[in-house]
Amino acid sequence: MLAFVCAASCLGPLPASAAFKTPRRPAAAEAAKPVDPLVAAAAERDALIGRVGELEAIQGVEHCARWLSGQAWDTQDPWIHIMSSRTWLKVQTSTATLDRAAFHAHEAVALADAPPVPRIAAGEVAQIHAEADSLLRSVAERRAEIRRVRADRRAAERQIRRGRRELIAGGAMMVVAALGGGLALGGATYKRRFDETIAPVLEAELPVDLAPLRALDIQGDQMLAAGAVLAAVGVAAGVPLLALGGRDVRLGRQQRGRLLLQLQPGLGTLSLIGRFGPR
Template structure:
């Protein structure tokens, strides 16, 4: 065998030996990649709508627990965060309904309107589909119902404030009437005292002038008669003041007491508020003094 032929054979043998490990190392990788592709084809595709529905169901159960343990307002704040994170219109509706159960205030009603608007916007143009096409109309209906509830609640707040102002005015009027009635009674008492002084002055005049008249003494009676006139005048003025004071003071006291009582009753009744819950109405009463 020639030297050239032996060199060619050695070269081929070396090349074969160097390629064998590469093929051996590449074969398991190719096999694993093929297996992964096969498993990906065999695994069923996850339905995003079904997954979103399952998340909402779990969230509703959790919300009931949070509301029972920490209260409605804490649950509403937590649901607001969940709605913001998930961008789910149904969760926005849940948050809006929970905020509607919170004690009525302009701030809570603003949050209800915000979540209702967000729910409609996400249902119409969602960044990631979370509901089916058939649920879009339901979201619109729920949002419209919430907006209507907010409008009714705002009207109730305006009526309650107007009634509260009217009750406060009635209470103030009753207090003024009581003060005026008391003042008139004081005037009547002063008039009675003046009349009593006039009667006493006249009685003193009669007791003083009687012996003089009986003795037929030449005495100037004009000063005594001036006292008699003054006593008569005091008696008349005092009688008028007493009559006017009593006639005006007693009705004012009666009206003031009535207005004060009715105003307080009316203001106390405003502490009772109807709060709609899920499928029911709750009555909340505050009987403390404001």
């Protein structure tokens, strides 16, 4: 009987504490789930966009553009290259900034077509191409505007130089007119002296040789005629030259002042903000 009780107790169910327990997965294993690289890249871009606004407000657009260029190189992300290209277009327009904007647009297309590490979905490749084409069109338009402004500035400089030459020529002609006036005044003086000298002789009917006095009278007539011609020619040529030269210099400086432009991009637009007045 005692042996039967012992056997029954050995064959009975185990207590709950001794029951078989299913091993649980550690917390570290649950945390180490695979992360989608596209989702991680998108989260990285979102964080970058938040910092761009702060950096641009604190340190300026150009510093922000340089910082974005470094981020684009580090991440090899097409969208960050697009962001960098847009930011370079916000900087005051110059050949160097346009070169950098175009470079980042081309780099974005290259990374979208053959990425070393996928950071965008397949459906975003066409969007990258469209954004890059739009940026490259903006770059081409601004290059054309820079060429036009430079050509107009060269034309304004030529007009200023022409006006200065006209002023110099007009001044020289006015000097000629002044010399002609002096010569005419000298001739008039000779004739007055002749009249003052010959009047008493004629009144007294003295037997005096008047040939030297007649020569003085003829010389006075010649000087008077030559001086009058020179003065007339000098004034006729000098006054218009001075007027044209002054006008050309004034218009050239006004045009040059209008061409001191800053190309300022907006949302889908391009504004021209000018500083008026000569340098």
